[in-house]
Amino acid sequence: MRVLLIEDDAALGAAVRDQVRADGHTVDWVTRLDDAGAALKAGGFELVLLDLMLPDGRGIPFLKALRAEGAVVPVIILTALDQVSDRIDGLNAGADDYLVKPFDLTELSARIGSVARRYTGNPNPLITLGPLSVDLAARVVKKDGRKVQLTAREWVLFEAFVQRPGRLLSKPQLEERLYSFDDSVESNAIEVHVSRLRKKLGRWVVQTERGLGYRLGTP
DSSP states (O other), X not given: OEEEEEOOOHHHHHHHHHHHHHTTOEEEEESSHHHHHHHHHHXXXXXXXXXXXXXXXXXXXXXXXXXXXXXXXXXXXXXXXXXXXXXXXXXXXXXXXXXXXXXXXXXXHHHHHHHHHHHTTOOOOEEEETTEEEETTTTEEEETTEEEOOOHHHHHHHHHHHTSTTOOBOHHHHHHHHOOTTSOXXXXXXXXXXXXXXHHHOGGGEEEETTTEEEEOOO
16 A cells, blocks of 8 residues: 655654555655645555644645545544544544554554555455455465465555455556655566466466456456
8 A cells, every 4th residue: 555644753754654664555755745735646645644733734724625625545644632622623624543642653553454444445354365365454365274475565466456356457556556756666566576476376366457457366
């Protein structure tokens, strides 16, 4: 999943970025609302982590404007504002969750997973695909009962297919999930990761539509 982090505190921002990356997601980190707006217009984000007190403005008006424009990207607010009225304002502005600083990074990971599952229409983290059992919350996949070790990017790619069964995903769409703005993308990166998934999970797991993209296969 590709995540936009909007946070001006250097220490907290780095900690959150590293945690989200360790969970296998791609993260772009900005410290100002104007940069956040430009990033969101470029598209490709599936979750926003939003601080409410930024150098160039407040997060609530930014979120309200985002929703008024029709943006449906899920947003989790990360803030030191802990009054009930602050939470109500954030949720009424269109936030999907509200986490008060300081927070445990593992809780943030759990909140991100929960919001992501709700938006993909499958709140159940346990999925069975033929010989595969998939736990989206724990980020674990087993084949015939045995755990299969996937790299972070292999998991992100596999998760993209699992969360969108039957949907065709183009190569650019998959690259957006795997790489941030600052990453260099090798021309055959998606093909390499798809090949590795097939070797580990079964050749059926990813179906290729020549010239169009890839989709989750059926066993």
